[in-house]
Amino acid sequence: MQPIHHLRRDYDHDPLSEVDLAPDPVMQFRTWFDEARNEGIPEPNAMTLGTADAKGRVSCRTVLLKAYDAKGFVFFTNYGSRKAHQIAVNPHASILFPWVALARQVEIAGRVEKISTAESLAYFMSRPFLSQLGAWVSDQSSVISSRQILLSKFEELKVRFANGEVPKPEGWGGFRVVPDTFEFWQGGQSRLHDRFLYTRDAGSWRIARLAP
Ligand SMILES: Cc1cc2nc3c(=O)[nH]c(=O)nc-3n(C[C@H](O)[C@H](O)[C@H](O)COP(=O)(O)O)c2cc1C
Incomplete structure (x- = not known):
């Protein structure tokens, strides 16, 4: 087996100090998200969602x-x-943006709630036709016997919605993570990384530096 224990790199990014941070974590997120987009990070909006079931068993995707x-x-x-x-029995979740190429990550923890049907519908209508069909095609996370089942259903749906008007499936829509905390992590030299935690404090946000 090829060893992998040597895989590491030193981060030579500028340190992050409290004076650089926006007082509002959503503004800070916006700054970093825009930088991730401008730096050409592939799918900068891809995030790892961690949820847990009623017994506390965790899963991520x-x-x-x-x-x-x-x-x-x-x-x-x-x-x-x-x-x-999992969200139905335990609404606490965490989302993580792993912008590793920038030696950055943002972790946001909070409660998850369903968005309104009107909001889900508005987004569904903005999706391209084939993505709309994709929302219909699969009972996500259920066991299926073959890929062929998906392909046949997809062909059926193309015929069923041949006029191009695809209604939003009832069982499909959005969730919103309502943040309680944000953590911004910037990798630094010699493993002296910068971490800042925002927590809600009487209508505003308190910022604390954490040990890396
Ligand atoms: C880059 C990428 C983007 C994805 N985006 C979504 C998404 O927006 N919504 C979604 O339901 N699944 C998305 N998936 C698939 C999920 O990771 C996951 O397989 C699926 O939601 C089923 O998860 P669950 O069985 O834990 O509910 C994406 C996967 C990848 C790799």
């Missing part, structure tokens, strides 16, 4: 951030999926 503002961070999925079942 990648989803795409589709909107964010002061209310929270929105992604879309199947409401019958494993993650949706």
